[in-house]
Structure formats: C-alpha cells, structure tokens
Amino acid sequence: MIVLNVMIVIFLIVAALAIERTKDLLSAVIIFSVYSLMMSVLWLILKTPDVALTEAAIGAGVTSILFIAVISRTQRYEK
Amino acid sequence: MIEQLPIINLILLLTTALVIPLFKKQRFMVTLILSFVVLFIVWLSALYLLYHVNTTGAFYYRFGGYSPTIGLELLINPFSALFTFFVITLLMIIFIYSTADASDGIHEREYGRYYILMFILLFAMFGIIYTNDLFNTYVFMEILSITTCAIISIKRKKKNYAAAFRYVMLNEMGSLSYLFGVALLYMVTGYTNIELVFQGVQDVWVIYPTNIIIAAIFMIVGLGLKAAIFPLHIWLPDAHSAAPSSSSAILSAIVVKVYLIILVKVLFSVFGITIIEALHIPSLLMVIGAVGIVMGSFFAIAQHDIKRMLGYSSVAQIGYIVLGIGLASSLGLRIAFYHVFSHGIMKSVLFLSVGAVIYQRNLRKVTAYNGIGYMMPLSIGMFTLAALGMIGIPLTSGFISKFNLGIAALDGGQGIYIIILVVSGILNAIYYLPIIIAAFLRENPENQIYVSKDKVPLLMIMPILILGAFIVIIGVYPAIIFDLVDSAVSTFSF
Amino acid sequence: MKKPFIMLMFIALFVVLVINIMRMPAGLGTDSLSYNDATEHYIQYSAEETGVTNIIAAILTDYRAFDTLGETIILFTSIVAVISVLRPDKKPENEGRVSHE
Amino acid sequence: MNLVNDILAHVNFIGAMALFVIGLYMVVTHSNLIKRIMGINIMGTAIFYFFIAVGNVEDGAPPLLDPDGNALTFINPLPSVLILTGIVVVVSITVYSLSLVVRIYETYGTIDQKEMAQIEAEDDD
Amino acid sequence: MNDIIVKSITRLVIPFLQLYGIYIILHGHISPGGGFSGGALIGSSLILYTLVFGVDRAQKKFSHRVSEIAESGGILLYLFVGALGIALTGNFLSNKAAGFPLGELGSLLSGGIIPVLMIGIGIKVASTMITLFHVLIQEESQ
Numbered sequence: 001m002i003v004l005n006v007m008i009v010i011f012l013i014v015a016a017l018a019i020e021r022t023k024d025l026l027s028a029v030i031i032f033s034v035y036s037l038m039m040s041v042l043w044l045i046l047k048t049p050d051v052a053l054t055e056a057a058i059g060a061g062v063t064s065i066l067f068i069a070v071i072s073r074t075q076r077y078e079k
Numbered sequence: 080m081i082e083q084l085p086i087i088n089l090i091l092l093l094t095t096a097l098v099i100p101l102f103k104k105q106r107f108m109v110t111l112i113l114s115f116v117v118l119f120i121v122w123l124s125a126l127y128l129l130y131h132v133n134t135t136g137a138f139y140y141r142f143g144g145y146s147p148t149i150g151l152e153l154l155i156n157p158f159s160a161l162f163t164f165f166v167i168t169l170l171m172i173i174f175i176y177s178t179a180d181a182s183d184g185i186h187e188r189e190y191g192r193y194y195i196l197m198f199i200l201l202f203a204m205f206g207i208i209y210t211n212d213l214f215n216t217y218v219f220m221e222i223l224s225i226t227t228c229a230i231i232s233i234k235r236k237k238k239n240y241a242a243a244f245r246y247v248m249l250n251e252m253g254s255l256s257y258l259f260g261v262a263l264l265y266m267v268t269g270y271t272n273i274e275l276v277f278q279g280v281q282d283v284w285v286i287y288p289t290n291i292i293i294a295a296i297f298m299i300v301g302l303g304l305k306a307a308i309f310p311l312h313i314w315l316p317d318a319h320s321a322a323p324s325s326s327s328a329i330l331s332a333i334v335v336k337v338y339l340i341i342l343v344k345v346l347f348s349v350f351g352i353t354i355i356e357a358l359h360i361p362s363l364l365m366v367i368g369a370v371g372i373v374m375g376s377f378f379a380i381a382q383h384d385i386k387r388m389l390g391y392s393s394v395a396q397i398g399y400i401v402l403g404i405g406l407a408s409s410l411g412l413r414i415a416f417y418h419v420f421s422h423g424i425m426k427s428v429l430f431l432s433v434g435a436v437i438y439q440r441n442l443r444k445v446t447a448y449n450g451i452g453y454m455m456p457l458s459i460g461m462f463t464l465a466a467l468g469m470i471g472i473p474l475t476s477g478f479i480s481k482f483n484l485g486i487a488a489l490d491g492g493q494g495i496y497i498i499i500l501v502v503s504g505i506l507n508a509i510y511y512l513p514i515i516i517a518a519f520l521r522e523n524p525e526n527q528i529y530v531s532k533d534k535v536p537l538l539m540i541m542p543i544l545i546l547g548a549f550i551v552i553i554g555v556y557p558a559i560i561f562d563l564v565d566s567a568v569s570t571f572s573f
Numbered sequence: 574m575k576k577p578f579i580m581l582m583f584i585a586l587f588v589v590l591v592i593n594i595m596r597m598p599a600g601l602g603t604d605s606l607s608y609n610d611a612t613e614h615y616i617q618y619s620a621e622e623t624g625v626t627n628i629i630a631a632i633l634t635d636y637r638a639f640d641t642l643g644e645t646i647i648l649f650t651s652i653v654a655v656i657s658v659l660r661p662d663k664k665p666e667n668e669g670r671v672s673h674e
Numbered sequence: 675m676n677l678v679n680d681i682l683a684h685v686n687f688i689g690a691m692a693l694f695v696i697g698l699y700m701v702v703t704h705s706n707l708i709k710r711i712m713g714i715n716i717m718g719t720a721i722f723y724f725f726i727a728v729g730n731v732e733d734g735a736p737p738l739l740d741p742d743g744n745a746l747t748f749i750n751p752l753p754s755v756l757i758l759t760g761i762v763v764v765v766s767i768t769v770y771s772l773s774l775v776v777r778i779y780e781t782y783g784t785i786d787q788k789e790m791a792q793i794e795a796e797d798d799d
Numbered sequence: 800m801n802d803i804i805v806k807s808i809t810r811l812v813i814p815f816l817q818l819y820g821i822y823i824i825l826h827g828h829i830s831p832g833g834g835f836s837g838g839a840l841i842g843s844s845l846i847l848y849t850l851v852f853g854v855d856r857a858q859k860k861f862s863h864r865v866s867e868i869a870e871s872g873g874i875l876l877y878l879f880v881g882a883l884g885i886a887l888t889g890n891f892l893s894n895k896a897a898g899f900p901l902g903e904l905g906s907l908l909s910g911g912i913i914p915v916l917m918i919g920i921g922i923k924v925a926s927t928m929i930t931l932f933h934v935l936i937q938e939e940s941q
Contacts, residue, residue: 002682002685005685005686006682006685009685009686009688009689012689012693013689013692013693013696016692016693016696016697016716017696019700019709019712019716020696020699020700020704020709020713025706025708025709028708028709028712029712032712032715032716035716035719036719039719039723042723043723043726046686046726046727046730046749047730047731047734047735047736047749048726048729048736048749048753048754048757049736049831049832050627050629050630050736050754050758050831050832050833050836051722051726051754051757051758051761053823053831053832053836054758054761054835054836054839055719055722055761056836057835057836057839057840057843058761058762058765058835058836058839059715059719059761059765061839061843062765062839062842062843062846062928062932063715063765063768065843065846065932066768066769066772066931066932066935067708067711067712067772069772069932069935069936070708070772070775070776070935071708072936073776073779073935073936074708074775074776074779074785075779075784075785078704078706078708078709078786079706079786079789083885083890083891086885086890086891087885090878090881090882090891093646093874093878094875094878096649097649097871097874097875097878098871100653100867100870100871101867101868101871140890140891141890142637142638142639142890142891142892142893143635143636143638143884143889143890143891143892143893143894143896144889144890144893144896145636148610148611148614149611149614149615149636150636150637151636151637151639151640188660189657192653192656192657195653196650196653196654196657199646199649199650199653202646206643214640214756214759215639215640215643217760218640218643218644218647218759218763219643221647221763221766221767222643222646222647222650224767225647225650225651225654225766225767225770226650226654228654228770229650229653229654229657229658229770232654232657232658232774232777233657233658235777237781237782237797238794240658240774240777240778240781241778241782241790241794243774244707244771244774244775244778247767247770247771247774248701248710248711248714248771251714251767251771252698252701252714252717255714255717255718255721258721258760259694259721259724262721262724262725262728265607265725265728265753266597266606266607266728267597267606267607268606268607269606269607269608269609269611269612270609270611271752271756283606287596287597289592289593289596290593290596290597293589293590293593576703579699579702579703580699583695583698583699584695586695586698587691587692587695590691590694590695591688591691594684594687594688594691595680595681595684595688597684597687599683599684599687603731603734603747605728605731607728607729607750607753608731608750611752612750612751612752615737615751615752616737616748616751619739620739620904622894622895623894623895623901623910623911623913624895624901624902624903624904624909624910624911624913625828625829625904625909625910625913626738626739626740626828626829626904626905627737627738627739627827627828627829627830627831627833628737628738628739628748628751629737629751629754629755629758629831629833630827630828630829630833630910630913630917631828631910631913632751632752632755633755633758633759633833634828634833634834634912634913634916634917634920635892635894635910635911635912635913637755638881638892638916639891639892640755640756640759641759641916641920642874642877642878642881642892643759644759644762644763645873645874645877645919645920645923645924646874647762647763647766648762648766648870648923648924648927649870649871649874649923649927650766651766651767651769651770651927651931652870652927652930652931654770654773655769655770655773655931655934655935656930656934658770658773658774658776658777659773659776659777659934659935659937660934736831738830738831739904758833758835761835762835762924769931769935772935773934773935776935
C-alpha cells in the first residue's frame with residue numbers, strides 16, 4: 001500500500017506543478033480536476049471514505065464545472 | 080434561561096437573515112422594522128449578559144450538553160460579553176445611519192441583500208467572540224470574510240470588484256494559514272478546544288518546540304493579514320475606501336477589531352504568556368506596532384482621497400492596539416482594549432461624517448474640503464472632534480489612550496515607545512489639521528455647485544452626534560470603560 | 574531578478590516545514606499524540622449516545638453540529654454574495670448621482 | 675537507509691507540505707486571477723490532506739461501527755469531520771471569487787492583476 | 800446541444816444519479832456519505848440537466864423562488880431542530896439529552912436528529928450548487 005501511496009503523492013505534486021506551469025487555463029482546470037480525483041483516491045486509501053466521496057463530488061465535480069463556466073465567460077489563456 | 084441567552088441571540092440574528100429574503104421586495108419597511116426590533120432585543124440581552132457575567136461570573140454554554148473534550152462550547156466571560164456588547168452597540172448606531180444612506184452606491188434592489196449580509200456579519204462576529212473552539216473560530220472567520228467582501232462588492236463599481244477580489248484572496252490566505260496552524264496544533268494536542276489546547280501546548284512545548292513555533296507563526300501571520308497589522312495591510316485602504324460609507328465604518332471600526340480580538344485569544348489563551356515570551360513574540364509585535372503607527376501615518380499624509388486617508392489612518396491606529404497587546408502586561412492589554420473602543424467610536428464618526436459630506440456634496444478629494452465647515456457645521460464639527468481625538472487632544476478618548484499607553488510602556492520598561500506616540504500625534508496633526516483648517520477658514524465658492532441633496536437627513540446626523548458625544552464622555556470619564564475593560568483583562572492570566 | 578528570489582523563499586519555507594515534520598513521530602497509529610481520550614470517546618460511546626453507526630455522521634451532526642450549522646451558513650452567504658455580484662442590472666447604468674472626480 | 679524509512683513514514687506529511695507551498699506560491703506570484711483561485715484550492719486540499727494524514731492509523735478501519743458490536747481499530751474520526759466542513763467552505767469562497775472574476779472581466783476587459791493595475795492607474799490620471 | 804444521444808442518455812442517467820444522491824443522504828448515518836456528498840450529487844445531476852437542455856428549461860424545473868425557499872428552508876429546518884433541543888429542556892442541538900428517540904443501532908430510522916439534519920444539509924447543498932451554477936453561466940443580456 002505504501003508504494004501506491006508514494007506514487008500518488010508524487011503524482012499529486014507533479015500535477016500541482018503542472019497546474020502552476022500551464023498557460024492554458026482550460027488545461028489547468030482539467031489537470032486540477034484530475035488532481036482532485038487523485039486526491040480523493042488517496043483519501044480513500046487513507047480510510048476516510050466520507051471525505052473521499054465529498055471531495056470527488058464537490059472538488060473534482062462541481063468546482064471544475066464552475067471553473068470551466070467562468071473560463072468560458074472570460075479568457076482562456078494566461079499571459 | 081440566562082444560560083440560553085447567548086445562543087438565543089445567535090439564533091435571532093441568523094433567523095432574521097434567513098427570513099429577509101422571503102419578504103416581497105415592496106415590503107422594505109417590514110424588513111427595516113424587523114431589523115430594528117431584533118437588533119434592539121439582541122442589544123438588550125448583550126447588555127444583560129454583560130451585567131450578569133460581571134456580577135455572577137463567567138459561564139459556558141455546551142452544545143448538546145457534551146463535555147468540551149468531545150463537543151463544542153461557547154464561553155461567556157467578561158471579555159466576550161464586553162466585546163459582543165461593543166459590537167452590537169456600535170453596529171446598531173451605524174445601522175441607523177445606513178438606513179438613510181443605503182443609497183451610497185448600492186442599487187435599490189440590493190437593499191434587502193445588504194441587510195441579510197449585515198445580520199450574517201453580526202452573527203459571525205458574535206460567534207467568533209463567544210466561541211471557545213479553534214476550528215469553530217475558523218468557520219466563523221470564513222463567514223465573516225465572505226460577508227465583508229460581499230459588502231464591498233455589493234456597490235457595483237469597477238474598483239469595488241478589484242478591491243473585493245484582492246481582499247478575498249488575502250483573507251483566504253489568512254484563514255488557510257490560520258487553519259494550518261490549527262492543524263499543526265491538533266497534531267500535537269488532539270483537541271480544538273482552546274483551554275484543552277492550552278494545556279496540551281504547555282506539555283508538548285518541551286518536546287516539540289519547532290512545531291509550536293511554526294504553528295504560532297502561521298496563526299499570527301494569518302490573523303495579522305486579516306487584521307491589517309502593518310506590513311500585511313496592503314488590502315485595507317482599497318477595501319475600506321471602496322465600500323459604502325456606513326460599511327467602511329463597520330469594516331474599519333468593528334470587523335478589523337474582531338480579528339485583533341482573536342489574536343489576543345490566540346496569543347494569551349492558546350499559547351499562553353510563557354511560550355510567547357520565550358518566542359519573543361511580544362517584543363516583535365511592539366516593533367511591528369510602532370513601525371505601523373509611523374508608516375501608516377506617513378502613507379495617510381500622501382493620500383488625496385479622504386476615505387483612503389482614513390483607511391491608512393486605521394492602519395496606524397491598529398498599530399496602537401498591537402503595541403498595547405505587545406506589551407503583554409495587564410496594563411498593556413487594558414489599554415489595547417480601551418483603544419478598541421476609542422478607535423472604534425472615533426473612526427466611525429470620521430467615516431460617517433465623511434459619508435454625510437459625500438452624500439450631500441459628493442466630495443472625496445482632500446483638497447476639496449475648503450469652506451464646507453459652514454455649510455455642514457454638524458458633520459464637519461463632529462469630524463473635527465474625532466480628528467482631534469485621533470491627534471490626542473485632552474478631553475477626548477484618544478488622549479486617554481495615548482496617555483495610558485505611554486504609562487503602560489514606561490511601566491513595562493519600554494519608555495522608547497513614548498517617542499513613537501509623540502511622533503504619531505504630530506503626524507496625525509499633519510494630515511487632519513489641514514482638512515479642518517481648510518473646512519473652516521478657506522472659502523471655495525465652487526463647492527456650492529456640487530450640492531446634490533438639499534439636506535442631510537436627521538437619521539444620518541443623529542448617529543454621528545451620539546457617537547461624537549461618546550468620544551467626549553469616555554474621554555472625560557474613562558472609568559466607565561476601564562471598569563469593564565479591567566474585568567475583561569482579568570480573564571487572561573499574566 | 575525578482576522571481577528566483579521569491580522561489581528561493583518558498584523553497585526555504587518548504588525545507589523548514591519538512592524539517593519540522595520529520596522531527597515529529599509518524600506511524601504511531603493509536604499511540605500518536607492526537608489519538609487521545611476524545612477519539613476513544615467518539616469510538617466507544619457514539620453508538621450509545623447518538624445511535625448511529627457512522628461515527629463521522631455522529632460527530633458532524635451531533636457532537637459538533639454547531640460547526641456544520643456555520644458551514645451551511647457559509648453556503649447561504651456565498652449564494653447571497655454571488656447573486657449580489659452577478660444578478661444583471663435591469664436599469665441603465667447612468668442613473669443616480671453623477672461623479673465629478 | 676534510515677532517512678529513506680523516515681521519509682516513507684512521513685510521506686503524507688511531506689506531500690501535504692509540498693502542496694501547501696506550491697499553492698501558496700501560486701497565490702502569491704501569479705497575476706492571473708483564475709490561477710490564484712486555483713492556488714487557494716490547492717492550499718486548501720493540502721491542509722485537508724495534512725489533517726487526514728494526522729488522523730490516519732496504520733491498519734485502521736474507516737470509522738464505521740459494526741452494528742453487531744465487533745471491535746476494530748478505527749482511524750481518528752475528528753479530522754475527517756473538520757475537513758468535511760472545510761471542503762465546503764473552500765468551495766464557497768471559490769465560487770464567490772469566480773463571480774468576482776466574471777465581473778472584473780466585464781468591467782476591466784482583463785483577468786490579469788498587472789493589467790488591472792495599469793488600467794486603474796490610467797483611470798486615476 | 801442538440802445531440803439526441805446525449806439527450807437520451809442524460810434523461811436515462813439523471814434519475815439514477817438523483818436516486819443515488821438521495822440514498823447517500825438518507826443512509827448518511829449508517830454508511831459513508833451524508834448531506835454534503837449526497838447534496839453535491841443531486842446538485843451535479845441538475846447541473847448535467849442544465850448543460851444538456853439549457854438554462855431556460857432547467858430554470859423552469861427549478862425556479863428561482865423554489866431555490867430561495869430551499870436555501871432558507873434547509874437552514875431553518877436545522878435551526879428548528881436545534882431550537883427543539885432548547886424547548887425540550889436540553890441545550891441547542893441536543894440529541895439524546897433532549898429525549899429524541901435514538902432507535903435501533905444500524906437501522907434507517909435511528910440517530911434521533913441526525914437524519915433530519917442530514918436531510919436539511921442535503922437540501923441546502925443541492926440547491927446551492929445548482930443556483931450557483933445557474934447564476935454563473937447566465938449572461939448579462941437576459
């Protein structure tokens with residue numbers, strides 16, 4: 001289990017850095033959604049199913065949709 | 080029944096906020112009357128609680144009857160009762176003003192929403208002051224930050240959006256830093272209740288000092304951001320000058336103070352005097368406060384917009400309170416609390432009288448105040464009184480603050496800070512006096528043109544006069560406040 | 574010029590945080606500092622005191638229900654705030670007082 | 675070898691710290707408003723992750739009691755509760771800031787902090 | 800969006816999503832989940848409806864007035880249950896101390912006020928999510 005844990009942590013850090021680097025906001029949001037989903041998987045591994053469920057529904061689902069809704073009304077690219 | 084009073088207050092405030100949207104838009108008067116009735120009831124019960132805790136002692140309110148290890152509790156002691164009373168009194172007076180001046184940039188359709196936000200704001204401040212739990216404080220802090228930002232952005236101007244965004248970002252960074260500190264403390268103590276965390280921290284301090292240090296730094300920086308302590312004040316002038324006048328008064332006089340109150344709680348109730356003395360936080364706070372006093376005044380001198388000037392003046396005045404907290408003695412804390420009152424009242428008078436000028440003549444430039452002293456004698460008269468208080472002229476509450484702060488500094492062996500107090504008085508005079516002199520001694524025929532309203536309504540003048548009277552009353556008889564403040568200070572052990 | 578410096582500051586912050594956390598004991602499980610009498614109480618008595626099997630639900634809506642109330646209020650406030658920002662103005666913009674700044 | 679074991683034992687804490695610092699870096703340095711909001715979200719999840727790592731117990735079970743009364747070693751339930759509240763809080767703040775972003779784009783024509791500052795400076799002249 | 804496949808699949812999926820959300824809310828006290836996750840699920844099912852069929856049709860189904868009542872109502876329910884605790888000689892938000900029946904451990908009808916509060920939270924979260932989404936995507940000109 002520890003191997004999976006370490007892998008997900010590395011993935012999360014890489015995803016966070018990717019969000020920081022990406023100039024295309026839409027891609028950043030999609031990476032963010034994946035990041036949230038991986039986070040909820042990690043929390044499932046750490047035996048907190050309630051929080052994982054909430055994070056999957058709210059963090060990965062609703063937040064990303066709201067981000068996309070706003071990006072569609074504003075700019076897509078960061079300068 | 081008395082034990083239920085604090086929670087009944089909270090429920091009343093919240094229910095009012097929830098019921099307002101259910102009214103039809105035309106029934107605006109119903110909303111107003113309801114608001115006043117509720118505010119008055121809450122004010123009465125806050126007054127009664129203040130009397131009660133000062134005569135029979137502090138008590139806890141435990142949700143669901145669970146013990147504090149597992150549940151949540153409110154702590155009603157002289158400290159929290161005093162500050163809830165302060166909050167509700169000042170807010171009620173400003174509220175009277177806002178009923179007449181709600182039009183300052185707020186769209187008619189937003190009135191109802193504005194009052195909802197007001198009640199939630201009050202609810203959150205009551206909750207923060209009463210609660211005895213670190214995480215509960217975080218939750219209320221978030222309610223407070225989102226409401227204050229919404230009050231700024233409700234005035235639909237370009238600058239308000241930018242100011243609100245900046246504010247919400249820094250606020251959120253502050254809250255999350257605070258939460259991170261709570262997480263670090265939770266890691267070593269296993270509780271979120273303030274008293275239990277205090278005991279845990281004292282035990283753990285020997286074993287894991289670095290953890291406590293980092294938690295303390297994160298919590299203090301987070302709260303400092305929200306309370307606009309000097310180097311972290313960048314959001315304040317924008318936010319406070321962009322808000323509607325009555326809200327500027329609320330933000331500057333009350334909301335910022337609430338964060339300072341949490342800071343006091345965190346410093347003296349969570350970490351305790353021994354740990355913060357060991358970390359040299361008090362002396363650091365004193366230096367920060369002193370620098371803030373001077374720099375805030377310097378920035379204020381450079382401003383052209385009067386509301387921005389008042390905002391920077393708040394940064395300087397927060398410096399006094401931080402200096403008082405940093406003395407870390409009962410004398411210092413006593414004067415810090417007194418100055419919370421004194422500054423709260425003076426700054427509301429300043430913002431409200433400027434609001435009256437903006438309401439009648441729409442003047443925001445500092446240089447445009449020539450000769451309006453004779454056209455609006457009451458508002459500008461009260462402005463003058465409050466400005467003299469800020470400078471520290473005797474017979475005003477500002478003088479009492481400065482005088483006692485000097486004594487407290489001498490008592491703590493920090494006599495050097497008296498120089499700061501004198502310098503700050505001079506700097507305050509540099510930016511307030513020209514406005515007053517120009518208002519009464521210079522003439523400017525142009526100002527006649529910009530009259531947009533014939534008269535300032537009585538509902539706007541009355542609160543200014545009442546608060547102005549308070550400046551003199553607590554300046555001449557400071558014992559009224561000091562008696563209450565002393566019992567509040569006695570809840571912290573030194 | 575400015576950016577590498579800021580980055581360095583953040584790396585320093587990270588190093589400090591990691592050094593601190595490495596000093597803390599980890600993997601102690603039920604012996605760790607935060608696993609205390611409150612936790613034991615939740616696990617042992619929540620069935621008896623609240624009658625539910627999901628301990629998280631018991632804490633969320635019974636022991637610490639006031640927190641949850643605060644959190645629903647945040648949702649309510651956010652709705653009020655968002656609507657106050659985004660609800661379209663039906664009337665034209667230039668009504669009211671004219672600014673002469 | 676000792677160090678590797680130490681790191682492995684603390685991996686969740688270290689990950690949380692790294693994410694917290696990355697989030698903070700994003701909020702502080704980026705001038706794009708949406709990126710800053712994402713930074714706030716990353717900071718938030720990092721703190722929640724830290725809480726969960728604190729409450730985690732090796733070989734523990736999720737805090738669900740067995741109605742039949744079988745005793746198990748459970749993880750610490752309190753951090754989960756705090757986080758459930760925290761997630762919703764961060765979402766509310768996110769939504770509110772996003773609505774401000776929409777308005778800022780309509781009034782300023784940009785969602786970049788530096789360009790906004792320029793426009794404000796021009797307005798003041 | 801005028802894709803017949805998307806529309807029919809959405810029509811097919813949404814009832815299940817909502818049913819699952821309701822299940823999670825109602826079983827919040829005996830299994831993982833609860834008001835937040837269930838409410839967010841129902842909210843996202845409505846968001847899906849809005850994405851596929853457009854804001855106008857979605858707002859007919861879930862009008863502004865309904866959402867206002869749901870938002871205030873969710874919290875008012877919470878407050879009412881809490882205040883019952885005071886009335887029944889307990890403290891605010893008391894459960895067992897105020898004498899609410901706890902029921903049998905592990906059954907659906909157990910836990911006194913807990914399921915009621917969960918329902919209140921679920922209503923609140925679902926309506927908040929959908930209202931926020933509608934407000935965010937509506938254009939100024941409408």
